[in-house]
Amino acid sequence: MLDLNQIRADFPILSETVYGKPLVYFDNAATTQKPRCVVQKIEEGYYKRNANIHRGVHFLSQEATEAHEASREEVRAFINAKCANEIVFTRGTTEAINLVASSFGELLQAGDEIILTQMEHHSNIVPWQLLRARRGVVLKVIPFNKKGELKLDELENLISSKTKLIACTHVANSLGTINPIKEIIRQAHAHSIPVLVDGAQSVPHIKVDVLDLDADFFVFSGHKIYAPTGIGVLYGKEEWLEKIPPYQGGGEMIDKVTFDQTTFAALPFKFEAGTPDFIGSTALAEALRYVNAIGIETIAAYEHDLLVYATEQLSRFDNIRFIGEANHKSGLISFLIGTIHPYDLGTVLDKLGIAVRTGHHCAQPVMQAFGVEGTVRASFAFYNTKEEIDIFIAAVERAKKMFKQ
Numbered sequence: 345m346l347d348l349n350q351i352r353a354d355f356p357i358l359s360e361t362v363y364g365k366p367l368v369y370f371d372n373a374a375t376t377q378k379p380r381c382v383v384q385k386i387e388e389g390y391y392k393r394n395a396n397i398h399r400g401v402h403f404l405s406q407e408a409t410e411a412h413e414a415s416r417e418e419v420r421a422f423i424n425a426k427c428a429n430e431i432v433f434t435r436g437t438t439e440a441i442n443l444v445a446s447s448f449g450e451l452l453q454a455g456d457e458i459i460l461t462q463m464e465h466h467s468n469i470v471p472w473q474l475l476r477a478r479r480g481v482v483l484k485v486i487p488f489n490k491k492g493e494l495k496l497d498e499l500e501n502l503i504s505s506k507t508k509l510i511a512c513t514h515v516a517n518s519l520g521t522i523n524p525i526k527e528i529i530r531q532a533h534a535h536s537i538p539v540l541v542d543g544a545q546s547v548p549h550i551k552v553d554v555l556d557l558d559a560d561f562f563v564f565s566g567h568k569i570y571a572p573t574g575i576g577v578l579y580g581k582e583e584w585l586e587k588i589p590p591y592q593g594g595g596e597m598i599d600k601v602t603f604d605q606t607t608f609a610a611l612p613f614k615f616e617a618g619t620p621d622f623i624g625s626t627a628l629a630e631a632l633r634y635v636n637a638i639g640i641e642t643i644a645a646y647e648h649d650l651l652v653y654a655t656e657q658l659s660r661f662d663n664i665r666f667i668g669e670a671n672h673k674s675g676l677i678s679f680l681i682g683t684i685h686p687y688d689l690g691t692v693l694d695k696l697g698i699a700v701r702t703g704h705h706c707a708q709p710v711m712q713a714f715g716v717e718g719t720v721r722a723s724f725a726f727y728n729t730k731e732e733i734d735i736f737i738a739a740v741e742r743a744k745k746m747f748k749q
């Protein structure tokens with residue numbers, strides 16, 4: 345099992361206080377904290393290995409290049425991609441989805457259809473709307489039921505001969521729902537439709553195997569898996585990455601440039617214009633090693649325990665409303681208490697040292713479906729404890745009394 349004392353010692357911020365209270369950090373779905381080894385990797389990168397990668401003949405450049413490419417291989421192994429060429433470094437999930445919307449979008453024509461779900465993060469909605477404005481594609485939406493589970497029986501009706509892509513989140517950041525993504529991909533492939541999976545909330549918390557899922561595109565952000573901000577990943581099947589045009593032009597992504605014509609570099613460099621975040625990539629690889637050392641299955645089981653415990657404790661409040669009650673949930677809870685505005689509840693919790701997120705969680709269509717303006721969201725990571733949940737529950741109780749609910 346987890347050695348929580350050791351783990352918590354690896355994350356210096358967890359020993360901080362806010363307003364004189366010990367910090368309880370339950371905002372992990374927004375971003376995660378960083379272990380010492382990840383921050384050290386960044387420092388070491390700048391102090392010992394800093395030189396622009398690729399093309400350099402000198403020692404430091406070669407070292408930095410090797411570290412960057414070794415990180416790509418670590419990412420490949422972590423999600424079990426077939427080859428490292430299928431791993432493109434991006435700034436994060438948002439940029440990766442924009443890349444696919446832009447480049448894959450080049451293959452589409454007016455009237456072609458893309459299927460999304462009602463529980464997408466804005467970053468898996470808006471890029472497709474921008475594409476719709478550019479190319480006249482049609483967007484269709486898989487709805488969810490009262491528990492926040494996708495109504496997959498409607499998928500067959502939404503699919504048509506014009507469907508060109510399904511873009512779906514693996515785990516919903518506002519609801520915690522874990523979607524049966526393998527089944528969705530199987531259904532899509534039965535119609536020869538490729539699938540993009542938004543893995544921002546799955547990769548940090550559950551085992552992901554892109555080969556087993558048979559995902560065509562799979563994206564995630566470093567900062568949600570204990571790595572720094574500014575680095576993320578697009579996995580794409582080689583055949584797709586070969587087929588779609590580059591996203592941005594510049595250095596790194598070219599083979600031969602003349603004013604008449606330019607040929608592009610091989611994968612994955614075709615999609616990595618400009619100097620990449622070669623320090624961030626090594627820090628991401630370090631974070632993945634850290635997660636591997638604990639074991640993603642162990643993490644998933646422990647976070648599930650936290651979810652079950654917190655849900656039980658919150659259920660004791662007579663006027664609690666859970667937003668998202670899927671049978672398969674990851675470790676996050678969206679809720680409301682009576683008529684307390686989520687912002688007010690969040691503010692009281694903050695004053696008691698507890699960091700939660702309030703609002704629409706970049707998923708306004710989800711809030712609209714539930715008829716709420718926003719929710720309070722507590723989201724867990726493997727460094728959280730049941731003691732912290734007890735502190736959180738006591739704080740909710742206190743807020744409930746304050747607001748006479």
Ligand SMILES: *Cc1c(COP(=O)(O)O)cnc(C)c1O
Nearest residue numbers: 436437438465467517544545565
């Ligand atoms: C956080 C998140 C995103 C956006 O990630 P960025 O790191 O902000 O690019 C997209 N989808 C889901 C499900 C998320 O949780």
